[in-house]
Amino acid sequence: MKTARRISATLLATVALAACSDSSEPTNAVPYRWITQQYTLVPVGYVDKQDLPSEVADEIDDHTSAQDVDTTGDTVFLRYRDDIVAVAPYQRGSQIEIADYRTGYQRWSGKLPSTWPHPDSNEFRGGGPGAGK
Template sequence: MKSARLVRTGMAAALSAVLLTACSSSDGQDGVPLGWIKKTYTANGAAWLDRCDAPTKVADEIHDNRKAIDRASGGRMEFLRYGDDMVTVSPYGCGSRIEVEDYRNGYRRHSQHLGLWPDPNSASFRGGGPGEGK
């Protein structure tokens, strides 16, 4: 009796881990290249720093590593959209600060700079991630 319950619990935990990994957009085929960002730039709390390069150059580097769905500029910042996530590159001293966040939060913070990007609170928003167009 106990062994059957342990097997079911173990299978449920394994399935949950697989589903969470599959549904995560970071480092997926179309998601934010988070692993690459972590290896390339210096961690600084919840962000990463490039102490030398301007936001435009850093955004180019990130986009060259993995193409973003969309890109916008405004207020000396660069924005890259990856499905349900967003990368914001802003000035930091003579370099740049890189933030990765949920698209809804990023859109709420920076909508004035995002031009024609879709409003994540609209009924038509799908995010562009797994299950897009369902």
């Protein structure tokens, strides 16, 4: 009986500590599932056939707030913890591309704001559990 109490106390303490932990790390992940349900899949990502990139980016950001949003020309970039979402013009609507931060940074580096950290820098803390910390 004492063993059961110790296990219960340990589990409760673990849960309490986890709930009270203060993490300064951003917890927002790209709303991938929501995007896949809202927009039409095409070979180059997803499309919204009628809304402009700024409108689509606002919809995505309203669903899950991005760490940062930047517009370069007519493309809107949303920065999430481990990913970048690019929303660009596509026919009469928008094309949505999701890339992991490193790939997106390399692909769109000339268009991204200089305030977004390089994925190899100490300022970048994405990459999942244990990476870059």
